[in-house]
Amino acid sequence: MRPRGQSASIGEPVKASADLRLITGRGVFVDDLHLPRMVHAAFLRSPHPHARILGIDAKNAATSPGVVAIRTGSDLNLRSKLMQVGETTEASAIDIEVLPSGKARMVGDPLAVVVAQDRYLAEDAMELIDVTYEPLSPVLDADVARASTDTLVHENLGSNVFSTAEGGYGDWDEAVASSDVVVRETFRQARCSPFPLEGRALVADWDPADAKLTVWSSSQWPHMFRQHLSDLLNIPLDHVRVVTQDVGGAFGLKANTFREDIAIALLAVELGRPVKWVEDRRENLMASAHARDHSIDLEIALKNDGVILGLRARIVDDMGAYGLYPWSPDSWGKLLAVSLPLPYKVPNYQWEVVTVVTNKAPESAYRAPGNAAGAWARESLLDIAARQLSLDPIDLRRRNLIARQDLPFSPLGGGAPIDAVTTEEALEQAAALIGYDDFRQEQQKALAEGRYLGVGFGIYIKAAGRPKSPATVGLSETGLESATVRMSATGAVQAFVGACSGGQGYETTFAQLVADEMGVPVDAVQIQMGDTDFPAESSGTWGSRSTVVVGATLVGAARDVSTQMIAVAAKMMEAPQEEVALEGGFFIAERAPSERLSVLDVARAAWEDSSLAPSTLGTGLSSTRHYEIPGPTYSNGCHAAVVEVDTETGKVSVLRYVAVEDCGPLINPMIANGQIRGAIAQAYGSVFLEEIVYSEDGLPLTTTLLDYLIPDAASMGDVIIKHLETPAPGSGRFKSLGEGPLVASAPAFACAVADALSPFDARLTRLPLKPDRLIEATGGD
Amino acid sequence: MKPAVFDYHAPAIVQEAVELLQRYGEDATVLAGGQSLVPLMNLRLSRPGHVVDLNGVPELDYLTVDGEGIVVGATTRQRTLERSDTVRDLCPLLWRAMPLVGHFQVRNRGTVGGSLAHADPASELPAVALVLQAEVGVVGPTGRRDVKAEDFFIDAYTTALDSAEIVEHVRFPSLPGGTGTAILEVARREGDFAMAGVAASLTLDPEGLCSSARLALFGVGPTPVRVIKAERILEGRAITEELVGEAAAMAVQDLDPSSDVHASAAYRKRVAGVLVRRAIAEALARATGEQT
Amino acid sequence: MAQVALRLKVNGVEHEALVEPRLTLADFLRTDLGLTGTHLGCEHGVCGACTVLLDGEAVRSCLLFAVQTEGHEVITIEGMAQGEELHPIQEAFWEQHGLQCGFCTPGFILSAYNLLQENAQPSEEEIQAAISGNLCRCTGYQSIVASVKAAAEKLQLQRES
Known part of the structure; x- marks a missing residue:
């Protein structure tokens, strides 16, 4: 075997293997499945934000052409366990039925499901279902909802407040007393949509002979989904199989188990035929889930020299009408709260999160939940403080960063020590690459010409790969991950992992890890994933965990197989194991270099001749490993943007953008850079474009792509990326990358605009920074 | 998101199309490029019982030079205009407007007649038609008639077409020598509908005085609007920065745009003024030959 | 529901089919012809995932009814490579x-x-x-x-x- 550390492929821009099928139209997304006898479902959804359901009459619809079945809550709800989101009294008061039968609580609430020969016919029949509603007044604004006692979304809750949580450390009052200045602002992050290009989709099929449910799902967590189906439908775990093939983006939306999923599975069991449901874009924008509906009242206490003494956050989170199984609805607000102080040394911190129920779609995780909005608020407030104290905003940050000499840094709020981060280097390099030293001159010169330029920075430290996540419920095994690597008798390497890919390129990066560990070419490794019948367990792909968690597990299993092969080769050559090496595809014994065995020779012998087996426990070359890293790894980065604002039209142009990232050693720079650029585009979207809007009557106004805008190719120019590759401590080495860049990017964009408009003393406290808001902030109309 | 059932008709000649429309009345709709209609049908916001597809009517797809301008058949694709040197040379304003109409994949299907007949308040072509004083050739059960652009746009998504009438062609007159044109808009992203926009033409006489000014705003009301009071300010005078400011202020004075998820009414009104100012400057630079 | 006869060429191959007028070209390609590389991302003509070539020009196949392609030629993503050779x-x-x-x-x-x-x-x-x-x-x-x-x-x- 090649000595470890001599990587052939790690760090190289190996072409992504999945790309070949995707560029030729051979990918298999859920909607591409056509099974024999398959039927198609459509959901009838409430047009009212809040209404009592007095009756549902499906008589006319039942005789519509092609209809196979129509079911409502009264048919389905008792066949599933309650989708309760948490174990608290409040959680049990959130009434989540598969199909609501008493009240509709949001526009888009699924009240009935039609199954027909095709989707056209299902939609035809859906229009013939007659629902009698008694409209109720909706609660839409979180502050109004909090105060309201007469209009309740969930009567059993007794109010519209799901929970009030508090936390922190140190003494805020003391921090204020010792400070020279306290700066306060309330920041309003817009409700937005995770918006994968492919929406939710599943095909469920029930095999009565084996009593087995198979579900093809566009999912981030097939194993968790299997667990939920098993739990909720009371089917033994090994009688549920979830298959996830190509996934058209997920971003957090597909790490939920939805009511529609359960309804479709129930129908498949009942009808004994495959049932397909693919949500359309209107359903996706109206009724799947939204994210980031946070109001953040933030105070910071500082000394005149910019040293931070304390931080206080009061967060109101609008969770919408329901929780999403199995997450506790206050998870995202709490994540925001606990992530706020990072990456700075904040000696005193106090937070409160009030999670409020309203008549809107429920809140999902969306890439860097909590963290991204929190970073925008925090970095914006730091810039405001810097202006107030007449300090350079970079100096202010330098003064407070968790720096090299602070490592390992024990977060005061608890958690694993932060180590192997390079916050100062990232900041200095970003400042250098964006040209910060000369920027103020450039800015002044432009201003003299009537042009408004600004620079903004965003800094993050982000943990990933926690063994357990405290913010979740029903996820006692969130640290679970296993991988199996085996070499077949044909010399092919197969690696089974439980994670699945929605564009992250895992088929390639995981193959690189295994190939390098085993000393075989990358294309000799097949990564098998996304099928719960494979020999691998997983908690799924979310929270930037997969590379950290799967990577470490996979490398361990690959190493085992390498060791097994050396042992077999040594036995075959009658040489001591430590004298056998793999070179150029052949095993060679030190004492007789002319006697060589090919990988294939050894592989075949190992499977065919049990006497060669390295252990007494079986024949063959195979190993299964479980995730064994005790704590998370921390990535860090710093992004900087220079923008120009047309103060007559409110249009913003991004002139320069740099991202300095430390995600540890790069496995594949091409794939890593794609993750970074994609995250930046999503940050651009939430800063400039994306906003889910409800009318005053509670009707969603952003249910098409004419209203809900995501970035396009002309939105911004190139991103310059610089990597610092500091290995994580311990055996894993690799760090995460999926979410951190988004956390740094949102503040970089927003702070740059605020800096550009500082001559107007513009207050930019509400996202997105639409042209009309910018004009208003400059004192225009 | 699938369309409701309809009957499909593919007439081969204009007369047949008109007969079908007459036969099915309000239950029929005309399908041209389909880039606005079909989304509405897929959303079931539009559910005609009969769809009369004009794409198989060859006599509606042409582009010719006619006297002082060009005549464009109703189903001529927007992309054809965009690619046409004739349009660029004879109707530069029309040519400049084309890239602003959606994205090129949409313009590959979208038609000139469809865009006018749909009469989206935020769309570019109706405003261009106003500035160029285009004439819309209409055919219906009682024969043919020409409707001036200024009489064609009645309200948002409402035109002077009767239910069995279709647009047959549009005549865009050329502008005289010494004319410069410009079309500017502000949209959330490129290719999106305008939050505000303006089409402008300025003609200078040999002394450099403005002999004719035409300004039409779009995206700021139910229909595109010519702002004649603002044009009057410019006409007969040498155009100065001050005068441009005065015209811009006048142009937006009576506007009463509405708010939506993209922009407030106040923003639309304000930015319309900015665009008028910029468009006049750009048109002037073209009229004097400083800019191409 | 009345079906309409349709003849068109897709990726160089002539096809004949009976289709309902309301069937979009995208659904016809995906379901009737099994060409699932054409994806539906919005079904209202904005996202472009369903783009195909109609007589050589890029168009949204969710905004065309299959019947409208009578006598025309469509190229989908499956028609881009020549056998094993990628475009x-x-x-x-x-x-x-x-x-x-x-x-x-x-x-x-x-x-x-x-x-x-x-x-x-x-x-x-x-x-x-x-x-x-x-x-x-x-x-x-x-x-x-x-x-x-x-x-x-x-x-x-x-x-x-």
């Missing part, structure tokens, strides 16, 4: 990793095809403008722009040789 645009997307989840990718490739046919050497701005009618949520577009640029160079070399 240079596909090669470029692979080499530049101009995709991630791949759901939007067929639409981008067909839009790029139409662009490069009309403009063999587009500038970066021209590429951005041309593909801004296709939405991608994963890449941030930079690698897609690089792919189109690389494809233009490949096609140029192909023409020269």
Whole structure:
């Protein structure tokens, strides 16, 4: 075997293997499945934000052409366990039925499901279902909802407040007393949509002979989904199989188990035929889930020299009408709260999160939940403080960063020590690459010409790969991950992992890890994933965990197989194991270099001749490993943007953008850079474009792509990326990358605009920074 | 998101199309490029019982030079205009407007007649038609008639077409020598509908005085609007920065745009003024030959 | 429901079918012909995932009824490669990793095809403008722009040789 550390492929821009099928139209997304006898479902959804359901009459619809079945809550709800989101009294008061039968609580609430020969016919029949509603007044604004006692979304809750949580450390009052200045602002992050290009989709099929449910799902967590189906439908775990093939983006939306999923599975069991449901874009924008509906009242206490003494956050989170199984609805607000102080040394911190129920779609995780909005608020407030104290905003940050000499840094709020981060280097390099030293001159010169330029920075430290996540419920095994690597008798390497890919390129990066560990070419490794019948367990792909968690597990299993092969080769050559090496595809014994065995020779012998087996426990070359890293790894980065604002039209142009990232050693720079650029585009979207809007009557106004805008190719120019590759401590080495860049990017964009408009003393406290808001902030109309 | 059932008709000649429309009345709709209609049908916001597809009517797809301008058949694709040197040379304003109409994949299907007949308040072509004083050739059960652009746009998504009438062609007159044109808009992203926009033409006489000014705003009301009071300010005078400011202020004075998820009414009104100012400057630079 | 006879050529092959008038071209390709590389991302003509070539021009197949393609020729993503040999645009997307989840990718490739046919050497701005009618949520577009640029160079070399 090649000595470890001599990587052939790690760090190289190996072409992504999945790309070949995707560029030729051979990918298999859920909607591409056509099974024999398959039927198609459509959901009838409430047009009212809040209404009592007095009756549902499906008589006319039942005789519509092609209809196979129509079911409502009264048919389905008792066949599933309650989708309760948490174990608290409040959680049990959130009434989540598969199909609501008493009240509709949001526009888009699924009240009935039609199954027909095709989707056209299902939609035809859906229009013939007659629902009698008694409209109720909706609660839409979180502050109004909090105060309201007469209009309740969930009567059993007794109010519209799901929970009030508090936390922190140190003494805020003391921090204020010792400070020279306290700066306060309330920041309003817009409700937005995770918006994968492919929406939710599943095909469920029930095999009565084996009593087995198979579900093809566009999912981030097939194993968790299997667990939920098993739990909720009371089917033994090994009688549920979830298959996830190509996934058209997920971003957090597909790490939920939805009511529609359960309804479709129930129908498949009942009808004994495959049932397909693919949500359309209107359903996706109206009724799947939204994210980031946070109001953040933030105070910071500082000394005149910019040293931070304390931080206080009061967060109101609008969770919408329901929780999403199995997450506790206050998870995202709490994540925001606990992530706020990072990456700075904040000696005193106090937070409160009030999670409020309203008549809107429920809140999902969306890439860097909590963290991204929190970073925008925090970095914006730091810039405001810097202006107030007449300090350079970079100096202010330098003064407070968790720096090299602070490592390992024990977060005061608890958690694993932060180590192997390079916050100062990232900041200095970003400042250098964006040209910060000369920027103020450039800015002044432009201003003299009537042009408004600004620079903004965003800094993050982000943990990933926690063994357990405290913010979740029903996820006692969130640290679970296993991988199996085996070499077949044909010399092919197969690696089974439980994670699945929605564009992250895992088929390639995981193959690189295994190939390098085993000393075989990358294309000799097949990564098998996304099928719960494979020999691998997983908690799924979310929270930037997969590379950290799967990577470490996979490398361990690959190493085992390498060791097994050396042992077999040594036995075959009658040489001591430590004298056998793999070179150029052949095993060679030190004492007789002319006697060589090919990988294939050894592989075949190992499977065919049990006497060669390295252990007494079986024949063959195979190993299964479980995730064994005790704590998370921390990535860090710093992004900087220079923008120009047309103060007559409110249009913003991004002139320069740099991202300095430390995600540890790069496995594949091409794939890593794609993750970074994609995250930046999503940050651009939430800063400039994306906003889910409800009318005053509670009707969603952003249910098409004419209203809900995501970035396009002309939105911004190139991103310059610089990597610092500091290995994580311990055996894993690799760090995460999926979410951190988004956390740094949102503040970089927003702070740059605020800096550009500082001559107007513009207050930019509400996202997105639409042209009309910018004009208003400059004192225009 | 699938369309409701309809009957499909593919007439081969204009007369047949008109007969079908007459036969099915309000239950029929005309399908041209389909880039606005079909989304509405897929959303079931539009559910005609009969769809009369004009794409198989060859006599509606042409582009010719006619006297002082060009005549464009109703189903001529927007992309054809965009690619046409004739349009660029004879109707530069029309040519400049084309890239602003959606994205090129949409313009590959979208038609000139469809865009006018749909009469989206935020769309570019109706405003261009106003500035160029285009004439819309209409055919219906009682024969043919020409409707001036200024009489064609009645309200948002409402035109002077009767239910069995279709647009047959549009005549865009050329502008005289010494004319410069410009079309500017502000949209959330490129290719999106305008939050505000303006089409402008300025003609200078040999002394450099403005002999004719035409300004039409779009995206700021139910229909595109010519702002004649603002044009009057410019006409007969040498155009100065001050005068441009005065015209811009006048142009937006009576506007009463509405708010939506993209922009407030106040923003639309304000930015319309900015665009008028910029468009006049750009048109002037073209009229004097400083800019191409 | 009345079905209409339809004849068209898809990826060089003549097809005859009976279709309901309301069947969109996208659904016809995906369901009747099994060409599932054409994806539906919005079904209202904005996202561009369903882009195909109609008589050589990039169009939204969700905004066309299959009946409208009578006598016309459609090319889908499945028609881009010649057997095992990728089209240079596909090669470029692979080499530049101009995709991630791949759901939007067929639409981008067909839009790029139409662009490069009309403009063999587009500038970066021209590429951005041309593909801004296709939405991608994963890449941030930079690698897609690089792919189109690389494809233009490949096609140029192909023409020269």
